[in-house]
Amino acid sequence: xxxxxxxxxxxxxTVSRVVNGRTNVDDDTRERVLAAMGEAGYRPNSAARSLKxxxxxxIGVVLYTLxxxxxxxxxxxxxxSSTLAGYxxxxxxxxxxxxxxxxxxxxxxxxxxxxxxxxIMEAQVLDRASITLPTGVPVVIVxxxxxxxxxxxxxDQVDGxxxxxxxxxxxxHTTVWHVAGPDAAFSARRRAASWRATLEEAGTPxxxxxxxDWSGKSGYxxxxxxxxxxxxxxxxxxxxxxxxxxxxxxxxxGRAVPxxxxxxxxxxxxxxxxFYPPLTTVHQDFGExxxxxxxxxxxxxxxxxxxxxxxxxxxxxxxxxxxASPSRRD
Amino acid sequence: xxxxxxxxxxxxxTVSRVVNGRTNVDDDTRERVLAAMGEAGYRPNSAARSLKxxxxxxIGVVLYTLxxxxxxxxxxxxxxSSTLAGYxxxxxxxxxxxxxxxxxxxxxxxxxxxxxxxxIMEAQVLDRASITLPTGVPVVIVxxxxxxxxxxxxxDQVDGxxxxxxxxxxxxHTTVWHVAGPDAAFSARRRAASWRATLEEAGTPxxxxxxxDWSGKSGYxxxxxxxxxxxxxxxxxxxxxxxxxxxxxxxxxGRAVPxxxxxxxxxxxxxxxxFYPPLTTVHQDFGExxxxxxxxxxxxxxxxxxxxxxxxxxxxxxxxxxxASPSRRD
DNA sequence: ATACATCATGTTTACGTAAACATGACCGCG
DNA sequence: CGCGGTCATGTTTACGTAAACATGATGTAT
Numbered sequence: 001x002x003x004x005x006x007x008x009x010x011x012x013x014t015v016s017r018v019v020n021g022r023t024n025v026d027d028d029t030r031e032r033v034l035a036a037m038g039e040a041g042y043r044p045n046s047a048a049r050s051l052k053x054x055x056x057x058x059i060g061v062v063l064y065t066l067x068x069x070x071x072x073x074x075x076x077x078x079x080x081s082s083t084l085a086g087y088x089x090x091x092x093x094x095x096x097x098x099x100x101x102x103x104x105x106x107x108x109x110x111x112x113x114x115x116x117x118x119x120i121m122e123a124q125v126l127d128r129a130s131i132t133l134p135t136g137v138p139v140v141i142v143x144x145x146x147x148x149x150x151x152x153x154x155x156d157q158v159d160g161x162x163x164x165x166x167x168x169x170x171x172x173h174t175t176v177w178h179v180a181g182p183d184a185a186f187s188a189r190r191r192a193a194s195w196r197a198t199l200e201e202a203g204t205p206x207x208x209x210x211x212x213d214w215s216g217k218s219g220y221x222x223x224x225x226x227x228x229x230x231x232x233x234x235x236x237x238x239x240x241x242x243x244x245x246x247x248x249x250x251x252x253x254g255r256a257v258p259x260x261x262x263x264x265x266x267x268x269x270x271x272x273x274x275f276y277p278p279l280t281t282v283h284q285d286f287g288e289x290x291x292x293x294x295x296x297x298x299x300x301x302x303x304x305x306x307x308x309x310x311x312x313x314x315x316x317x318x319x320x321x322x323x324a325s326p327s328r329r330d
Numbered sequence: 331x332x333x334x335x336x337x338x339x340x341x342x343x344t345v346s347r348v349v350n351g352r353t354n355v356d357d358d359t360r361e362r363v364l365a366a367m368g369e370a371g372y373r374p375n376s377a378a379r380s381l382k383x384x385x386x387x388x389i390g391v392v393l394y395t396l397x398x399x400x401x402x403x404x405x406x407x408x409x410x411s412s413t414l415a416g417y418x419x420x421x422x423x424x425x426x427x428x429x430x431x432x433x434x435x436x437x438x439x440x441x442x443x444x445x446x447x448x449x450i451m452e453a454q455v456l457d458r459a460s461i462t463l464p465t466g467v468p469v470v471i472v473x474x475x476x477x478x479x480x481x482x483x484x485x486d487q488v489d490g491x492x493x494x495x496x497x498x499x500x501x502x503h504t505t506v507w508h509v510a511g512p513d514a515a516f517s518a519r520r521r522a523a524s525w526r527a528t529l530e531e532a533g534t535p536x537x538x539x540x541x542x543d544w545s546g547k548s549g550y551x552x553x554x555x556x557x558x559x560x561x562x563x564x565x566x567x568x569x570x571x572x573x574x575x576x577x578x579x580x581x582x583x584g585r586a587v588p589x590x591x592x593x594x595x596x597x598x599x600x601x602x603x604x605f606y607p608p609l610t611t612v613h614q615d616f617g618e619x620x621x622x623x624x625x626x627x628x629x630x631x632x633x634x635x636x637x638x639x640x641x642x643x644x645x646x647x648x649x650x651x652x653x654a655s656p657s658r659r660d
Numbered sequence: 661a662t663a664c665a666t667c668a669t670g671t672t673t674a675c676g677t678a679a680a681c682a683t684g685a686c687c688g689c690g
Numbered sequence: 691c692g693c694g695g696t697c698a699t700g701t702t703t704a705c706g707t708a709a710a711c712a713t714g715a716t717g718t719a720t
Contacts, residue, residue, distance in 0.1 A: 001676060011700045016678055026698060041466075046443040047380035048676035051705050056377065058420070066406040067600070076396040079423050088442065089421040090388070093409050112418065113376040113443070216604025245604040252606070270397070274546025274575040276582070276606060331706065341670050346708055356668060378706035381675050 001044075007036035019044055050113060059087050059297060060114035064094040064121050068214065069241075069269045070286060071120050074142055077290020078118055085298060090114055094121065116297040118142065138300030140293050143187050151300060152310040153292045157187050160282040160315030161194035164236050164264045167280070167317055169202050171325045173234035173262065178209040179222045179246060181238040185214075191238050191266060212238070216245035223249025226261075233261055233326045240265040240272045240281055247275060247322070258324035268318050278320035288313045331374075337366035349374055380443060389417050389627060390444035394424040394451050398544065399571070399599045400616060401450050404472055407620020408448055415628060420444055424451070446627040448472065468630030470623050473517050481630060482640040483622045487517050490612040490645030491524035494566050494594045497610070497647055499532050501655045503564035503592065508539040509552045509576060511568040515544075521568050521596060542568070546575035553579025556591075563591055563656045570595040570602045570611055577605060577652070588654035598648055608650035618643045 005012040010029060017025050018033040025033075036042075050056045059082050063071055079089045092109060109117065116138040140151045168176045178195045181188025192209055199206045210225065212218030219242030226232045227250050237243035243265035247257060255261050257277055265272060265281035272279040292311055300307060335342040340359060347355050348363040355363075366372075380386045389412055393401055409419045422439060439447065446468040470481045498506045508525045511518025522539055529536045540555065542548030549572030556562045557580050567573035573595035577587060585591050587607055595602060595611035602609040622641055630637060 012676085013678075013701080014699060016676095017699090020678080024698060029698080043440050045381070045676050046441055047377045047386065048705090049678080050377035050443075051375070051381050051675090051707090052677045052679080054705080066402055066409065072396060072402050079396065079421050083423055091409050091419040091421060093413055110373050111376055113380075216601035220604055241601050241604070244601055248604055248606040248608075271546035271571050271574055274550055274571070274578055276578040278578070342706085343671080343708075344669060346706095347669090350708080354668060359668080375706050378675090379708080381677090381705090382707045382709080384675080 001042065003040045004033065004036045004042045007040055008033045056113040056115050057087050058090055058114050059294075060090045060092050060109065060112050060117045062092045062094060062109065062117060062119045062121060066093070069267060070143075070284065073286035074120055074290050074293075077287040078293050079290075080287075081291045081294035085294060087115070087294075092117075116140070116301050118293050118297060119144070138297055138304075138306075140297045140300070142289060142293060143185075145186050149308055151296050151307055153289055153296060154187075154310065154312060155284045155286075155289060155315050156312040157190040157315070158194040159312075160266060160284070161191040161236070162198045163315070163317045164266065164282050165195045165198040166202075167319075168234040168236065168262055168264060168323065169198070169204065171234075171262065171323060173326050175199060175204045175207055176234045176236050177207050177226055177232055179219060179226075179235060179237045179242050180209045180211045181242075182213050183211060188214075188238055195236055212242050214239055214241060216241045216248075218242060219245025220249045222246065224253065226250075227253035227255050234323075235261060235263050237263065237265050240267045240269045240275075240279060243272075243279055243281070243322075244275055247277075247279075251276075258322050259327055262323040262326075264323055272318075273320060275322070277322050280320045280323040281318055282315050283318045284315050285313050331372065333370045334363065334366045334372045337370055338363045386443040386445050387417050388420055388444050389624075390420045390422045390439065390442050390447045392422045392424060392439065392447060392449045392451060396423075399569075399597060400473075400614065403614075403616035404450055404620050404623075407617040408623050409620075410617075411621045411624035415624060417445070417624075422447075446470070446631050448623050448627060449474070468627055468634075468636075470627045470630070472619060472623060473515075475516055479638055481626050481637055483619055483626060484517075484640065484642060485614045485616075485619060485645050486642040487520040487645070488524040489642075490596065490614070491521040491566070492528045493645070493647045494596065494612050495525045495528040496532075497649075498564040498566065498592055498594060498653065499528070499534065501564075501592065501653060503656050505529060505534045505537055506564045506566050507537050507556055507562055509549060509556075509565060509567045509572050510539045510541045511572075512543050513541060518544075518568055525566055542572050544569055544571060546571045546578075548572060549575025550579045552576065554583065556580075557583035557585050564653075565591060565593050567593065567595050570597045570599045570605075570609060573602075573609055573611070573652075574605055577607075577609075581606075588652050589657055592653040592656075594653055602648075603650060605652070607652050610650045610653040611648055612645050613648045614645050615643050 001012050001015050005015045010033060014025065014029060015033055018030050061075055061078060063075065066072055082089050090112060092112065119139060119141045120143060140153060142153055144152055165176050176199060178192060180192040183189065196206055210222040212222055219237060223246035226235060235246055237246055243263055246263055250257050250261055257263055265279045268281045268283035272281050292313065296311065331342050331345050335345045340363060344355065344359060345363055348360050391405060391408060396402055412419050420442060422442065449469060449471045450473060470483060472483055474482055495506050506529060508522060510522040513519065526536055540552040542552055549567060553576035556565055565576055567576055573593055576593055580587050580591055587593055595609050598611045598613035602611050622643065626641065
């Protein structure tokens with residue numbers, strides 16, 4: 001900056017003013033400074049800027065894996081929103097499963113140059129880490145039940161699972177089987193609970209849920225079990241990937257979808273409409289979730305005090321070809 | 331830090347020594363300082379640290395979208411590697427399609443607090459932006475043909491596409507049809523070129539490629555076209571998502587896979603083994619690509635001079651159930 | 661015993677920026 | 691014509707850290 005100032009024959013303060021777009025700079029001077037900046041290949045030093053201002057114009061996103069569709073879409077949306085707001089995004093991956101991983105993540109967290117943090121993490125991991133969350137840094141959480149303690153944004157999982165289950169009941173199925181996500185995942189538990197509640201409300205018997213791990217493979221395995229039972233006519237999979245595996249199992253077992261068995265998923269991942277048959281599923285608006293995360297986080301950063309509570313983004317059913325009324329059996 | 335120093339009754343310099351793990355500190359003093367740090371809730375200020383050291387311990391990842399499987403996996407791997415190396419990752423999204431988007435991305439790029447940059451971007455966008463890439467910042471590029479100018483890491487697309495095509499020829503198919511990715515994508519062009527070259531080498535006729543947009547939907551549409559042609563017995567899709575759409579089109583058209591038509595994909599996305607039937611595909615080792623990106627980038631950061639050239643990560647065929655020898659037609 | 665390492669610790673300084681304050685030029689109004 | 695006000699610009703300072711240098715205490719070899 002000193003070089004630029006010398007080149008333009010002004011003080012460094014004037015250069016600073018030009019860089020920050022202050023109005024009280026003469027047009028001639030401004031142009032001279034801009035030219036000098038180009039000539040000197042000047043790049044503002046964000047470290048010094050942050051040091052002076054106490055702000056980083058950056059938010060951290062903590063996640064334990066990027067490899068699920070939902071996390072990725074949420075991250076994408078958060079990134080887009082934060083960029084619009086002039087914030088950059090720093091990724092803070094957590095090595096799951098190990099106490100070390102969580103501990104080192106928290107350590108790194110405390111040292112990161114961020115104004116706020118978005119946590120996209122299962123509740124169970126959070127429980128271990130939350131105790132030592134750095135104080136004084138605003139936090140917004142996705143996919144968790146920590147709503148009483150923190151600001152939480154999430155899809156309305158309960159209503160989504162209810163819609164899926166009710167849709168199958170409305171079609172005339174006597175009951176709905178459920179292939180659930182892993183018990184450790186809070187969203188999986190919520191979807192399963194809502195499925196159960198919906199069946200109970202309708203006064204229909206509740207078949208035992210089959211617990212998968214979100215993967216297509218686990219869906220396939222449970223799908224084989226379900227396909228072998230003639231009384232199964234409707235399946236609610238806790239996500240689309242498992243639904244894909246279920247479809248494969250049903251096809252291989254000679255059960256036609258939707259004629260013999262109806263299948264419904266959750267997420268509406270990009271290619272759910274290219275499944276065979278195209279999958280009826282619950283659409284999650286990840287973009288909106290990400291956007292709200294940033295809105296909430298910016299509020300927290302500006303107000304500088306906690307504001308716990310959950311914000312739910314509605315989910316809606318997308319009707320495709322994998323669900324139908326049960327065919328008559330006489 | 332001054333507070334901590336006062337609490338521990340030492341100078342701030344000693345606190346700094348403890349924080350940085352220098353050995354020349356008395357054990358008693360060290361413990362006193364650590365206790366004071368805990369008491370004061372001290373968090374090192376990374377901005378000041380960067381200002382002093384001239385390093386940020388951070389790398390930037392430029393991408394134009396997070397919503398393709400490959401980009402996501404690459405980002406995941408880069409993040410994992412950089413975390414191991416003690417670097418954090420800053421996301422720098424580019425709004426595609428608009429000159430503004432590219433320009434503003436470059437501007438932000440120049441201001442970012444990063445020691446190096448990984449660019450995961452189509453070549454065409456890069457062409458427009460590369461001119462103004464900030465000088466003096468090491469850059470590694472994925473998915474691009476800029477190898478002569480920059481350091482490039484990528485999957486060996488050419489060999490992967492060759493393996494896929496050759497596998498189908500080896501099974502006895504007289505030729506292989508290709509559903510390509512968008513022309514704008516360099517990886518799509520490379521796969522298509524390699525498919526064509528393999529067919530020409532084998533002396534088989536080269537059917538006109540059908541150009542999709544990576545989506546399952548576009549695969550479905552081209553799949554319908556191909557399904558209607560009786561002479562089509564083998565299809566090479568440029569990615570798994572399009573292969574999924576092709577499978578759907580074939581099923582709906584009554585063409586059995588693999589008995590009537592063989593289908594092969596590219597990527598080996600997580601649920602390719604749950605397609606119906608499980609998809610034979612070309613496995614890309616995104617983890618290795620991401621790891622190599624970091625290795626190369628750290629080399630560049632340390633040596634401080636450019637080192638252009640491409641590093642290719644081998645791809646390998648994963649045999650599943652969607653390919654078979656053509657059935658005899660008499 | 662003297663001189664000279666070795667080691668823990670303290671003091672000074674600079675990194676690049678922008679707020680706060682200072683300066684001086686020019687304007688309009690009574 | 692002089693006064694306060696506005697405006698462009700310059701000067702000083704502080705942000706939190708760590709390198710460089712300084713100090714003083716202890717150990718050790720001759």
